[in-house]
Amino acid sequence: MLPFKTLLRIDRNSTEAVFKQIASQLVLLIQKGILLPGVQLPSARVLAAELELHRKTIMAAYNDLITEDWIISKERKEYRVSTLLPIIKPRTYADKAKSSYKAKSILSFDRLEHVPLLKTITADFKVLVNDGFPDVNIFPIERFSGEYRRLLTHQHLKKTSSNLNIDGCSIFKEALSLFLNDTRGLNIEPENLMVTRGAQMAIYIAASMIIKPGDKVLVTTPSYFFADAIFRQLGAELITIPVDDDGADVNALEDALLRNKIKLLYIIPHHHHPTTVTLSSPRRTKLLEIITTHQLTVIEDDYDYDFQYQYSPYLPLASGAHGGNVIYIGSLTKVLGPNFRIGYMISTSDFLSSAIKLKTLIDLRGDVLTEEIIASLMQSGEFSRFIMKANKLYRDRCNYAANLITNELSHLVDFKKPQGGMALWLKFNENYQLANIINKSASMGLQFTGRGYFRDKDLSHDAIRFGFAALNEHEIDFAVDILKKITS
Amino acid sequence: MLPFKTLLRIDRNSTEAVFKQIASQLVLLIQKGILLPGVQLPSARVLAAELELHRKTIMAAYNDLITEDWIISKERKEYRVSTLLPIIKPRTYADKAKSSYKAKSILSFDRLEHVPLLKTITADFKVLVNDGFPDVNIFPIERFSGEYRRLLTHQHLKKTSSNLNIDGCSIFKEALSLFLNDTRGLNIEPENLMVTRGAQMAIYIAASMIIKPGDKVLVTTPSYFFADAIFRQLGAELITIPVDDDGADVNALEDALLRNKIKLLYIIPHHHHPTTVTLSSPRRTKLLEIITTHQLTVIEDDYDYDFQYQYSPYLPLASGAHGGNVIYIGSLTKVLGPNFRIGYMISTSDFLSSAIKLKTLIDLRGDVLTEEIIASLMQSGEFSRFIMKANKLYRDRCNYAANLITNELSHLVDFKKPQGGMALWLKFNENYQLANIINKSASMGLQFTGRGYFRDKDLSHDAIRFGFAALNEHEIDFAVDILKKITS
Numbered sequence: 001m002l003p004f005k006t007l008l009r010i011d012r013n014s015t016e017a018v019f020k021q022i023a024s025q026l027v028l029l030i031q032k033g034i035l036l037p038g039v040q041l042p043s044a045r046v047l048a049a050e051l052e053l054h055r056k057t058i059m060a061a062y063n064d065l066i067t068e069d070w071i072i073s074k075e076r077k078e079y080r081v082s083t084l085l086p087i088i089k090p091r092t093y094a095d096k097a098k099s100s101y102k103a104k105s106i107l108s109f110d111r112l113e114h115v116p117l118l119k120t121i122t123a124d125f126k127v128l129v130n131d132g133f134p135d136v137n138i139f140p141i142e143r144f145s146g147e148y149r150r151l152l153t154h155q156h157l158k159k160t161s162s163n164l165n166i167d168g169c170s171i172f173k174e175a176l177s178l179f180l181n182d183t184r185g186l187n188i189e190p191e192n193l194m195v196t197r198g199a200q201m202a203i204y205i206a207a208s209m210i211i212k213p214g215d216k217v218l219v220t221t222p223s224y225f226f227a228d229a230i231f232r233q234l235g236a237e238l239i240t241i242p243v244d245d246d247g248a249d250v251n252a253l254e255d256a257l258l259r260n261k262i263k264l265l266y267i268i269p270h271h272h273h274p275t276t277v278t279l280s281s282p283r284r285t286k287l288l289e290i291i292t293t294h295q296l297t298v299i300e301d302d303y304d305y306d307f308q309y310q311y312s313p314y315l316p317l318a319s320g321a322h323g324g325n326v327i328y329i330g331s332l333t334k335v336l337g338p339n340f341r342i343g344y345m346i347s348t349s350d351f352l353s354s355a356i357k358l359k360t361l362i363d364l365r366g367d368v369l370t371e372e373i374i375a376s377l378m379q380s381g382e383f384s385r386f387i388m389k390a391n392k393l394y395r396d397r398c399n400y401a402a403n404l405i406t407n408e409l410s411h412l413v414d415f416k417k418p419q420g421g422m423a424l425w426l427k428f429n430e431n432y433q434l435a436n437i438i439n440k441s442a443s444m445g446l447q448f449t450g451r452g453y454f455r456d457k458d459l460s461h462d463a464i465r466f467g468f469a470a471l472n473e474h475e476i477d478f479a480v481d482i483l484k485k486i487t488s
Numbered sequence: 489m490l491p492f493k494t495l496l497r498i499d500r501n502s503t504e505a506v507f508k509q510i511a512s513q514l515v516l517l518i519q520k521g522i523l524l525p526g527v528q529l530p531s532a533r534v535l536a537a538e539l540e541l542h543r544k545t546i547m548a549a550y551n552d553l554i555t556e557d558w559i560i561s562k563e564r565k566e567y568r569v570s571t572l573l574p575i576i577k578p579r580t581y582a583d584k585a586k587s588s589y590k591a592k593s594i595l596s597f598d599r600l601e602h603v604p605l606l607k608t609i610t611a612d613f614k615v616l617v618n619d620g621f622p623d624v625n626i627f628p629i630e631r632f633s634g635e636y637r638r639l640l641t642h643q644h645l646k647k648t649s650s651n652l653n654i655d656g657c658s659i660f661k662e663a664l665s666l667f668l669n670d671t672r673g674l675n676i677e678p679e680n681l682m683v684t685r686g687a688q689m690a691i692y693i694a695a696s697m698i699i700k701p702g703d704k705v706l707v708t709t710p711s712y713f714f715a716d717a718i719f720r721q722l723g724a725e726l727i728t729i730p731v732d733d734d735g736a737d738v739n740a741l742e743d744a745l746l747r748n749k750i751k752l753l754y755i756i757p758h759h760h761h762p763t764t765v766t767l768s769s770p771r772r773t774k775l776l777e778i779i780t781t782h783q784l785t786v787i788e789d790d791y792d793y794d795f796q797y798q799y800s801p802y803l804p805l806a807s808g809a810h811g812g813n814v815i816y817i818g819s820l821t822k823v824l825g826p827n828f829r830i831g832y833m834i835s836t837s838d839f840l841s842s843a844i845k846l847k848t849l850i851d852l853r854g855d856v857l858t859e860e861i862i863a864s865l866m867q868s869g870e871f872s873r874f875i876m877k878a879n880k881l882y883r884d885r886c887n888y889a890a891n892l893i894t895n896e897l898s899h900l901v902d903f904k905k906p907q908g909g910m911a912l913w914l915k916f917n918e919n920y921q922l923a924n925i926i927n928k929s930a931s932m933g934l935q936f937t938g939r940g941y942f943r944d945k946d947l948s949h950d951a952i953r954f955g956f957a958a959l960n961e962h963e964i965d966f967a968v969d970i971l972k973k974i975t976s
Contacts, residue, residue: 015634016868024869031670031872068876099675103812105839106783107698115845118652128650136645145637146503152633157624161826162616162937164606182519187587197685197851204850210595230849295594324591338649339856351593357603361718362692363685367855368827380504381512384519388556449650 001042004050007034018053019060026061027070030081041071041079115229121447127475131274131450131465132304132423135472136337138393140377140386147373160372165365167356168195168344172371175378176344183384184305185319186328191349194356195366198341199303199331204230205358206299206327206345207264211236215263218256220248221458224273224301225451227266236263240458243272245416247279250286257294264297269317271304271421274453274465278314278419288320298326303334306387307469308420309395324348332374334422335387340370394422394469401468401476408480412487414461422469423450427461432487434462446482489530492538495522506541507548514549515558518569529559529567603717609935615963619762619938619953620792620911624825626881628865628874635861648860653853655844656683656832660859663866664832671872672793673807674816679837682844683854686829687791687819692718693846694787694815694833695752699724703751706744708736709946712761712789713939715754724751728946731760733904735767738774745782752785757805759792759909762941762953766802766907776808786814791822794875795957796908797883812836820862822910823875828858882910882957889956889964896968900925900975902949910957911938915949920975922950934970 008025010018029035042050044058051058062079065071073079121128163169168176173190180186180193196202207227211217213235219228221240231238239260241252248267256262267287269279279287291298300317308314318328328346336342345355377383401424402417413426428434434452441448453463468476496513498506517523530538532546539546550567553559561567609616651657656664661678668674668681684690695715699705701723707716709728719726727748729740736755744750755775757767767775779786788805796802806816816834824830833843865871889912890905901914916922922940929936941951956964 015638016631016870020870021868024873026869027872027876028869031869068873069880070873070876100806100808100810100812100814101676101680101834101836103836105812105836107785107839112697112842112845115848117845118654118848120652121650130650133649136649137642139642139645141640141642141645143504145640148636149633150503152629154625154627154629157627157629157825157827161621161624162609162618164608166606188589192589200852201850209600226849226852233846233849297595318588320588322588324588324593326588337645338853339645341851341853341855346589348589348591348593351595354600357600357605358721360603360606361714361721362689362850363829364688364714365826365829367829380509381514381516381519382504384515385512385556385558388515388558392557
């Protein structure tokens with residue numbers, strides 16, 4: 001007899017019944033070829049003794065497997081693995097080195113060389129500083145689990161399965177458009193809204209519809225690197241305009257428009273990525289004028305809008321008079337954290353009906369259950385309360401980090417406290433090498449996951465985004481302490 | 489005083505505490521501008537009387553809102569809506585007609601005209617026949633809810649948030665590659681696997697990497713319409729080869745290769761979409777020879793592999809000797825239903841590392857929680873058991889539907905029972921108009937959600953996919969009965 005005592009491991013803390021665990025693990029042994037077709041299994045009595053379980057438990061497992069055709073029984077006495085099961089493994093290579101997928105591809109992908117690689121954290125760390133993500137420790141786990149359980153019924157699955165939901169499920173589109181109207185001064189209907197997998201997919205789809213190879217796209221320098229990478233991927237030429245403490249230089253923008261045939265402007269007016277600056281009020285007014293005068297197509301990326309720390313928040317360009325030229329893109333990932341990638345695109349209904357066609361080719365439908373859970377939280381008011389709570393927490397952390405860094409690291413970095421968002425843009429004194437500092441920090445348990453920005457023709461200093469929102473005061477202390485130690 | 493009794497609706501069956509419901513609903517009234525900043529709220533005693541609740545319940549709600557800065561209190565006696573809340577709505581248009589998004593876009597999207605539109609079901613129906621989807625009534629809801637609750641902890645969210653998971657979370661990639669090796673005779677490592685949102689995204693990414701405008705792509709006719717649409721979207725010219733009862737015509741394929749410079753072959757060897765035919769064994773062997781001889785790049789779309797109803801399943805091309813030229817694409821959506829869009833791409837590691845770069849631009853990370861739930865079910869053996877259970881059910885339904893349609897509808901349709909999959913390919917007798925039949929059926933409560941295929945130069949008959957997997961015998965009876973009634 002096989003050593004079933006070692007092969008079948010019962011977890012008494014599992015929510016799965018013991019007989020079901022045994023049945024499932026027998027299936028795994030069959031699939032792995034440890035129990036071959038035709039092989040006789042021990043009687044229920046023998047296996048029960050071996051596993052120190054009741055004979056009826058083994059019988060229940062065997063009966064399940066008989067029903068499912070994994071094993072066959074002769075008069076409920078002799079049990080054998082079914083000989084009718086497909087045997088997959090022996091027909092193919094036993095030797096991994098022979099896999100066809102060990103080959104090198106004959107294709108070349110030079111067009112993707114410009115796409116930056118995100119780095120995976122493999123080393124140990126005590127504190128991880130991201131480049132601006134929310135604190136998942138305040139995530140409403142109980143409500144999400146509860147709603148998930150409430151919604152995941154066969155009846156409800158059947159209902160949602162028969163809807164298409166390419167552009168988001170209707171209950172979520174309704175709730176989200178009301179939420180956006182209430183919080184951003186927009187005036188949209190659900191037909192102006194398409195739900196995507198994060199803002200990233202929305203930018204990709206909008207850009208793919210607008211840009212043809214050779215087109216010129218206006219971006220700030222620096223800008224969100226994965227947006228730049230999309231435009232390059234689509235064959236666009238990037239025309240750059242500088243950013244200062246008041247946001248994108250709108251005069252330079254107007255200048256660029258006069259000198260070039262610009263197909264698209266990509267702009268982040270709130271807490272610009274990466275520099276965290278907010279476009280000033282006069283520049284907003286001027287930009288809206290330019291947009292309508294030039295009939296300039298704009299992607300407004302407003303990923304961070306919900307986190308503004310001053311009394312009177314700036315509204316997005318999208319809520320101004322722009323003649324339908326502003327495609328507004330946002331994300332709930334900055335509210336709920338990176339495990340929940342829900343973004344959206346807002347535009348005129350004719351643009352959107354084409355965008356939905358393109359989305360169909362990329363991603364046939366969204367995550368209906370998560371959309372419905374969020375809709376439910378929006379309708380009950382809990383979503384707004386959650387944002388308010390997060391806002392207070394992050395504002396306090398922003399102040400705490402800003403004060404501490406001002407007091408302790410003035411020799412190392414310069415920064416301007418942002419009006420909102422989740423990160424500080426730390427500009428490094430030229431006497432220090434950012435790359436060295438990142439490496440030394442890592443060796444002392446402080447990991448930066450954000451990208452380092454290095455001095456070049458457009459940037460007068462090394463810089464990195466210091467995401468404070470996910471760090472408690474103790475962790476901020478730790479981070480600042482390490483940076484101080486390695487630079488003094 | 490406002491009519492709070494009507495404005496605040498308490499749901500005593502909700503899992504949310506009553507005081508939290510009141511707090512959340514007051515927030516909604518504030519956000520909607522019904523309770524304006526500075527307005528005085530009724531005392532806890534008065535509101536308690538109005539709502540027939542205990543005074544302490546109202547106090548608890550008010551205290552929550554004070555903590556969250558929604559309301560302010562003077563010595564815990566007088567409560568007012570905070571004057572420091574941002575007022576968004578009044579600054580913008582009161583009139584919906586003035587929204588900038590009422591405009592028409594100045595852009596044109598002629599490049600998307602070829603993308604077919606899926607239709608939304610709006611009419612009432614008794615039975616809905618899809619074009620080949622699983623039965624969500626057997627979906628393991630308890631296990632999914634249980635695992636969701638187990639995994640959704642703050643600690644776990646924190647852990648998964650700090651990983652990138654662009655190509656799928658590592659625990660799922662490990663489990664899925666073992667599952668695919670066991671069931672498909674593959675011989676891959678996790679580095680050969682990228683997780684996507686359904687097979688659709690995998691096809692889109694693979695095609696985007698391979699095709700440049702003007703390239704020639706070899707497809708069967710008919711073929712999966714959204715794959716054709718992707719290739720056209722990327723500017724490819726489609727070269728077609730016919731399909732018969734043994735699958736794609738491999739001689740015609742070889743012929744096309746000699747006459748054209750072909751960049752890519754797209755093929756569905758198992759239960760071809762839409763015709764459900766399976767590529768015969770001799771043709772598979774010949775096709776593998778052609779692939780290696782011509783170094784032909786292939787997308788093998790194997791969306792339906794897990795559902796084969798004969799003893800000895802055909803293995804995919806991907807498990808044969810193809811020199812790394814076959815990009816293998818599959819989906820778990822056909823196992824779990826359309827609410828769970830998980831697909832994958834298998835290829836050489838160098839192709840995949842570029843594919844991951846492109847995926848980053850489209851969709852930064854996947855649905856980590858769902859991936860982990862499925863990984864857990866794969867590791868315990870439950871996933872295989874679930875497929876076995878579904879397989880038996882669908883095989884029985886396939887036989888039932890095939891027998892009934894043969895007996896009752898031979899005047900109307902012709903079909904060949906497929907070796908697996910979830911649909912019958914019903915070819916309509918030329919005396920009947922498919923469009924009419926679909927419309928008449930709908931008026932009698934029988935809705936087809938699949939696309940109708942109509943006679944043209946490549947197709948000798950009207951046809952539609954009859955998805956039997958999601959229909960019980962009673963529903964199959966109903967569908968056949970309606971079709972019989974309207975054609976006799």
